[in-house]
Structure formats: structure tokens, C-alpha cells
Amino acid sequence: xxxxxxxxxxxxxxxxxxxxxxxxxxxxxxxxxxxxxxxxxxxxxxxxxxxxxxxxxxxxxxxxxxxxxxxxxxxxxxxxxxxxxxxxxxxxxxxxxxxxxxxxxxxxxxxxxxxxxxxxxxxxxxxxxxxxxxxxxxxxxxxxxxxxxxxxxxxx
Numbered sequence: 185x186x187x188x189x190x191x192x193x194x195x196x197x198x199x200x201x202x203x204x205x206x207x208x209x210x211x212x213x214x215x216x217x218x219x220x221x222x223x224x225x226x227x228x229x230x231x232x233x234x235x236x237x238x239x240x241x242x243x244x245x246x247x248x249x250x251x252x253x254x255x256x257x258x259x260x261x262x263x264x265x266x267x268x269x270x271x272x273x274x275x276x277x278x279x280x281x282x283x284x285x286x287x288x289x290x291x292x293x294x295x296x297x298x299x300x301x302x303x304x305x306x307x308x309x310x311x312x313x314x315x316x317x318x319x320x321x322x323x324x325x326x327x328x329x330x331x332x333x334x335x336x337x338x339x340x
Contacts (some may be wrong), residue, residue: 192254193252193253193254194253194254194299194300194301194339195253195254195255195256195298195299195300195301195316196249196253196254196255196256196299196300196301196302196303196336197255197256197257197258197289197294197297197299197301197302197303197304198246198249198255198256198257198258198302198303199257199258199259199302199303199304199305199306199311199321200257200259200272200275201227201233201259201305202239202305202321202322203239203242203303203304203305203321203322204238204239204242204243204246204257204279205233205236205237205238205239205242205275206236206237206238206239207226207236209235209236209237210226210229210232210233210235210236211226211232213235214226214229214232214235225264227262227265227268228262228264228265229265230265230266230267231267231271232265232268232271233261233265233267233268233271233272233275234267234271234274234275236275238279239329240328240329241328241329241330242329243279243280244329245329245332245333246280246283246284247283248333249333249336250283252336252337252340253300253301253336255283255284255287256284256287256288256289256299257276257280257284257287257288257289258289258291258294258297258302258304259272259288259289259290260290260291260292260294260308260309261290263292269290272288272290273288276288291309291310292309292310293309293310294309294310294311294314295310295311295312295313295314295315296310297314298315298316299314299315299316300316300317301316301317301319301336301339302314302316302317302318302319303319303321303326303332304318304319304320304321305320305321305322307320319332319335319336
């Protein structure tokens, strides 16, 4: 998509887990029993996605990027964890109530969405086949929000 198209903003998708959201902060808040019961599949712990904190600078970066881009939260919710779907909505209501209002997309097929950029920490769930540019959060090139925002501001 070309920015020249009558001033339209480019489309940016931002993943939740380990991009906007600190998954490990939720792990610290679950019971010892759940740690044993869900070992190796912590994303299936009921309610875990509502226990997580934002990653450092994630909320501020989302606000900053949403001024430049048509920005959406694009996440995958574990199929076996029914509460994950509503917990992710609650998280967005809590931390991005205005900027991400009705801008949460939950999909196991991120490659089906049209857009210019996808910030994700993994190449799974279609991210590797996304037709725009995949920005691999936490990688050597994009280790944190500061580098991601700086890079995307140059692309504006």
C-alpha cells in the first residue's frame, strides 16, 4: 500500500504476547498448582492473559505509532483456553482503551490480513507469510520498543 493514496495511513499490526504484553509477568501470578498442572502449556492457564503487565515502553510506543499509522492489535489466542479470548479484550480495555478501541483482531492466520507492517516476536501463526514487512520484535535488529519506533518513524 502506498502512502500517496490520498493521505491514507499505512496499516500497522502489533502482536500482544511478548510484544505489548509481558507474558512472564502473568506466570509470576499463577498458583503453584497451576504451574505444575500446565507445565509446558502455560498459555492454557485460565485467566492468565488478564494477569499480565505491559512490556516497558509498549503502551507509550503504541500511542506514538498510532499517530502515524492505522494501528491494530493482532494476536492469537490459544484454542484450548476459552478465557484467553476475553482476557485479551480486557487487557486492551485496561491498557489501550481509546487508541485500540475496536482494533483488536484475534486470528491464527495473520497472513490473511492486509497491511504494511506486522510487529511480532515469532514467525508462527502466519506471521512468516505476512505480505507486508515483518518486524521481528526481540531480534538483534529490533531488541526493544525504542529501535522499533525509530525504524518505523523513518518509514513514515
